[in-house]
Amino acid sequence: MLAQWPAPALMVGAEGVLVPYAAQVGAPKAAGLFFAAVAAGMLAGKLIVGRLCPADRERLARPLALALGLPLLGFALRPGPTCAAMLPAVSGFGVAYQLALARRFLDAVPERSAVRRSACS
Template sequence: MAATSVGMLIGDVVVGRAFAPATRERLVLPLLLVTGTPPITLILDLPHPAIVAAYVITGVGSAYLLGLQRRFLEAVPSNLQGQGFALLNTTTMTFQKIGPLVFGVFAEFLPVGLAIALTGVSSVTTTLLLRDAIRPRTSG
């Protein structure tokens, strides 16, 4: 499970350092897809190194949050940004934990690989349904 954290570190450092804020905003949709796609492969009987790689790649995708931060900063008054980010992080973490809870129940009745693959399908489906809201605003 440490593989996801390693991927998150890699993604945050690379995306946060190598790309300008506008580019990070454009990367939100692809990075969300990167987050959701690798778990789908776990329906297969993969060797351990491939499973680790899937989790690292999933973690890299979590850098999508960096692309959302500028929008958030623009929407929240400067005197409330500290509290706003605390609320954003708490809410994000809370909702990110609901999925494992739900799919953990599925894993009681389905093979674990299938339950994990369903998390990926759910993530990709949600991303595609929300793609218009995810795309960066165009100024003009």
């Protein structure tokens, strides 16, 4: 359970600089594009990893967790708004690492647990 919260918590902290960054590069309206890119990346990551990689989820957990933060380092290069929107999108894609952790957690819950029965129903 502990492995599920640090990476997204750090990503949310990094998202706090998106609005000031957009203002700094002279495109304050691009902040909305950055946040939409994060959401689109999350959706794409969960769909692609969840549907196309069910057997490889656990193997992909670490690289996907790294994808949460590493792309955000690209902001140090001060890209323009269009290129900068790709960075949070890739970062959002990394949220799919939680799919592998969710399976491990579900496997650790005792069979007789009401929570497990309701999660599998």
